[in-house]
Amino acid sequence: MVNAAVVGYGYSGRAYQSYLIGLAEGLRLHAISTRDEGRQAEAKENHPDAKIYPDFDALLTDDDVDLIVLATPHDVHCDQAVKAMDAGKHLVTDKIMCMNASEAEEMIAARDRNNVLLSVFHNRRWDWDYLTVRKAIDDGLLGEPYLFKVGIMRYGSPRGWRGDLAQSGGILFDWPAHFVDQALLLAGAPVESVYCDVIFRDHWPIDIGNYGTMLIRFANGIRYQIEIGNLSAIAIPRWFVAGDLGTLSKSGLDPQEPFLRLGLIEDAKEPPEDRARVVTYRNGDPEERIIDSVKGSWKDYYQNISDVLNQGAELIVTPEQVLKTMRVYDAAMAAAESGQTVSLN
Numbered sequence: 001m002v003n004a005a006v007v008g009y010g011y012s013g014r015a016y017q018s019y020l021i022g023l024a025e026g027l028r029l030h031a032i033s034t035r036d037e038g039r040q041a042e043a044k045e046n047h048p049d050a051k052i053y054p055d056f057d058a059l060l061t062d063d064d065v066d067l068i069v070l071a072t073p074h075d076v077h078c079d080q081a082v083k084a085m086d087a088g089k090h091l092v093t094d095k096i097m098c099m100n101a102s103e104a105e106e107m108i109a110a111r112d113r114n115n116v117l118l119s120v121f122h123n124r125r126w127d128w129d130y131l132t133v134r135k136a137i138d139d140g141l142l143g144e145p146y147l148f149k150v151g152i153m154r155y156g157s158p159r160g161w162r163g164d165l166a167q168s169g170g171i172l173f174d175w176p177a178h179f180v181d182q183a184l185l186l187a188g189a190p191v192e193s194v195y196c197d198v199i200f201r202d203h204w205p206i207d208i209g210n211y212g213t214m215l216i217r218f219a220n221g222i223r224y225q226i227e228i229g230n231l232s233a234i235a236i237p238r239w240f241v242a243g244d245l246g247t248l249s250k251s252g253l254d255p256q257e258p259f260l261r262l263g264l265i266e267d268a269k270e271p272p273e274d275r276a277r278v279v280t281y282r283n284g285d286p287e288e289r290i291i292d293s294v295k296g297s298w299k300d301y302y303q304n305i306s307d308v309l310n311q312g313a314e315l316i317v318t319p320e321q322v323l324k325t326m327r328v329y330d331a332a333m334a335a336a337e338s339g340q341t342v343s344l345n
């Protein structure tokens with residue numbers, strides 16, 4: 001049994017991390033640290049067997065903790081991760097891994113000097129939509145993909161630290177952390193260049209902007225456009241993927257989150273209207289299909305962490321992969337600043 005401890009008992013610490021750790025065979029929720037008295041009481045009520053610590057430093061003194069999971073704002077991930085690994089703990093951080101590639105390198109160096117596990121909670125590698133797109137490509141329904149357009153456009157102010165540039169990193173550091181991770185896996189080629197732009201309408205009491213876009217060019221010619229917005233009254237398709245034989249369009253979000261919040265992730269169901277529509281041209285004629293989604297499970301992320309620590313399995317989400325994501329972010333931030341496309345060597 002690996003004893004896990006969750007840092008921060010906000011939305012992710014409560015709904016995601018402590019719940020999913022409890023569902024993994026071989027992991028045990030041993031402790032939770034939260035500085036807030038109300039959240040300490042809530043954590044105790046929800047997890048009577050877990051120790052509750054008033055802060056991160058107190059948690060680090062517990063020799064029974066094997067694995068620390070960070071569910072804190074982005075700007076503290078690197079510092080907390082390095083401290084935890086230097087205290088000999090394995091470390092999972094929620095996304096986004098950290099603020100930039102140099103912090104990611106610091107975290108990897110801490111892993112290496114302490115010989116511990118380091119991973120990033122990229123649960124959205126098990127999203128139904130992502131897995132469905134991958135399967136449609138693997139099944140040859142699109143031919144060779146050349147264009148991906150992914151995004152989420154909503155109308156509403158980001159909550160708390162998410163709207164604060166210094167703590168979050170910006171509008172592109174939240175959901176798009178998953179989009180960039182998925183892009184690097186789907187494109188299957190090195191990134192050649194990145195363009196990025198952010199629109200500021202000063203609409204909400206935030207300083208991260210209201211719309212952000214990245215255009216990633218891959219060495220195999222694929223263009224991957226990411227869009228995120230908090231000032232759009234109509235949604236866009238979650239996915240639009242064009243290949244030389246066919247096109248896929250899919251709306252809606254992965255259905256696991258509302259079920260996870262109820263503690264019922266295994267009951268996740270997708271509204272039928274959110275299934276992907278694919279049109280494929282064969283012999284000059286279009287064939288249209290509505291395809292059932294591939295049902296991934298976020299439980300698999302922590303089962304892999306457990307299997308790595310208990311049985312020596314291969315780690316699925318490696319920090320080396322996510323370092324590549326952070327290099328894309330460095331290029332994107334430079335592009336947003338200069339207004340120029342930035343090349344990656």
Ligand SMILES: NC(=O)c1ccc[n+]([C@@H]2O[C@H](COP(=O)([O-])OP(=O)(O)OC[C@H]3O[C@@H](n4cnc5c(N)ncnc54)[C@H](OP(=O)(O)O)[C@@H]3O)[C@@H](O)[C@H]2O)c1
Nearest residue numbers: 008009010011012013034035036071072073076094095096
């Ligand atoms: N993978 C996903 O699908 C997903 C979904 C949601 C969130 N997330 C990620 O989860 C992380 C936390 O987001 P959230 O939505 O849970 O935020 P949240 O509800 O605001 O909770 C953040 C927690 O972090 C702690 N905290 C706040 N400021 C801190 C500071 N300066 N130093 C140390 N701890 C601090 C607070 O802990 P106390 O209890 O000690 O006050 C709070 O409980 C982020 O990285 C976010 O991107 C990922």
